[in-house]
Amino acid sequence: MRAYKAKDDVQAKAYYTDRFYVSPQVPKQEVDTDAVFSSDLASISAKFEVKESFIQVGQMVVYINAKDIYGVLELMRDSLEYTQLSEMSAIDWLAKDNTFEIFYQMLSMNKRKRIRIKYFIDNGQAVDSVEKLFRCADWSEREMFDMFGIQANNHPFMKRILMPYDWQGHPLLKTYPLEGDEFASWYEVDKIYGKEARETIGPEIRDTARVDRYDSQRFARLGFEVPKGTNITGNEAKNEQNYQEDGGVFLVSKFDKKTSVIVDDPQR
Amino acid sequence: MAQHKVNYTQDGGLPVALTSIDKIVNWGRSNSLWAMTYGLACCGIEMMAAGASRYDFDRFGTIFRASPRQSDVMIVAGTLTKKHSEFIKRLYDQMTEPKWVISMGSCANTGGMFNTYATVQGVDRVIPVDLYLPGCAPRPETLQYGVMLLQKKIRANSANKSQKPKRLM
Numbered sequence: 270m271r272a273y274k275a276k277d278d279v280q281a282k283a284y285y286t287d288r289f290y291v292s293p294q295v296p297k298q299e300v301d302t303d304a305v306f307s308s309d310l311a312s313i314s315a316k317f318e319v320k321e322s323f324i325q326v327g328q329m330v331v332y333i334n335a336k337d338i339y340g341v342l343e344l345m346r347d348s349l350e351y352t353q354l355s356e357m358s359a360i361d362w363l364a365k366d367n368t369f370e371i372f373y374q375m376l377s378m379n380k381r382k383r384i385r386i387k388y389f390i391d392n393g394q395a396v397d398s399v400e401k402l403f404r405c406a407d408w409s410e411r412e413m414f415d416m417f418g419i420q421a422n423n424h425p426f427m428k429r430i431l432m433p434y435d436w437q438g439h440p441l442l443k444t445y446p447l448e449g450d451e452f453a454s455w456y457e458v459d460k461i462y463g464k465e466a467r468e469t470i471g472p473e474i475r476d477t478a479r480v481d482r483y484d485s486q487r488f489a490r491l492g493f494e495v496p497k498g499t500n501i502t503g504n505e506a507k508n509e510q511n512y513q514e515d516g517g518v519f520l521v522s523k524f525d526k527k528t529s530v531i532v533d534d535p536q537r
Numbered sequence: 538m539a540q541h542k543v544n545y546t547q548d549g550g551l552p553v554a555l556t557s558i559d560k561i562v563n564w565g566r567s568n569s570l571w572a573m574t575y576g577l578a579c580c581g582i583e584m585m586a587a588g589a590s591r592y593d594f595d596r597f598g599t600i601f602r603a604s605p606r607q608s609d610v611m612i613v614a615g616t617l618t619k620k621h622s623e624f625i626k627r628l629y630d631q632m633t634e635p636k637w638v639i640s641m642g643s644c645a646n647t648g649g650m651f652n653t654y655a656t657v658q659g660v661d662r663v664i665p666v667d668l669y670l671p672g673c674a675p676r677p678e679t680l681q682y683g684v685m686l687l688q689k690k691i692r693a694n695s696a697n698k699s700q701k702p703k704r705l706m
């Protein structure tokens with residue numbers, strides 16, 4: 270059995286403390302070590318404020334202000350040939366300083382370069398949608414809302430995309446328990462049968478190794494099956510399992526090993 | 538006019554004993570188990586393999602149907618997510634009686650390896666299940682064996698007894 274951990278204030282505090290472990294960073298290079306990146310950075314910083322920039326694993330990372338995101342991506346798409354938004358999402362830093370880090374991974378097929386645009390927002394703050402620039406941001410921003418609860422302004426359809434519309438909570442937050450909170454664990458019972466069915470159906474059994482040979486409601490002992498709900502004494506008669514009645518049934522004869530042939534030609 | 542031997546005051550006026558009708562109805566039911574196509578995840582691939590030419594479910598009379606209204610057995614093959622759980626209940630309710638459910642694979646039995654917030658921990662939390670097949674994924678032979686056990690179960694029950702609808706609650 271798994272050791273019991275108190276789960277009363279699971280929504281309020283993070284109990285998987287090792288999930289906030291920040292691994293050591295790979296080394297960063299100056300942007301002027303790469304001619305393409307430094308000219309790109311010059312065009313961006315001519316119009317917008319750049320807070321920090323460096324090259325890491327061959328990709329440039331640029332930190333900007335949250336309000337500039339639409340302008341920066343528009344400039345990159347229209348003037349700098351970064352025509353693809355390959356990915357965007359958020360990183361949960363709520364435990365550290367109550368912020369989210371939002372990243373946009375840009376790809377230029379012509380220049381064969383990748384740039385990551387990043388910025389920080391406070392908890393509860395909304396971001397500007399870039400759906401008008403890149404259609405793929407439509408679903409990415411919905412997923413970001415679904416998983417982190419970050420709203421995107423000017424988005425055409427700001428609804429959950431993966432979880433059901435009536436779901437509560439945002440599962441990718443680090444404070445969200447992996448096995449679900451109270452709402453999640455009763456979701457299907459509450460929705461289909463109503464709250465009064467909780468008693469009948471019972472809580473979820475999360476211990477996958479749990480086997481109880483005296484529980485005939487949920488378990489059957491192979492070869493010693495009894496009807497559901499019988500009290501098990503341990504002296505049950507052996508129950509020979511057979512896929513069909515001996516001698517077959519009406520018009521269906523039982524398979525006989527002796528009169529059958531084994532086909533061992535693989536090309537048959 | 539010929540004298541015939543049927544005594545209309547006995548056996549409901551029928552020249553055949555009811556047990557034979559019982560047997561023939563159950564024989565028909567158990568050998569035309571039309572299965573509802575319900576592949577939810579990787580187990581669905583094994584279910585399709587069981588239906589395709591090498592394992593050939595058709596010779597058991599098990600033909601996959603695309604509509605719950607034409608099917609007798611629902612083979613839940615795969616991971617049932619919480620978002621999908623209301624639809625499996627709706628489809629189960631649309632199947633006509635008598636109906637049976639085979640829960641195929643660890644995911645459908647207990648949630649399997651998906652010990653997460655989004656997976657239903659066993660389809661028997663939503664619909665009543667007749668047969669659980671262990672495995673991740675069970676081989677097509679296991680599914681064939683399961684279907685044959687279900688056929689045996691059907692033949693073991695009386696057909697003319699008014700069947701009580703199975704319900705979770």
Ligand code: SF4
Pocket residue numbers: 578579580581614615616641642643644645649672673674675
């Ligand atoms: S039991 Fe295994 S094979 Fe079947 S759906 Fe689950 S993970 Fe896939």
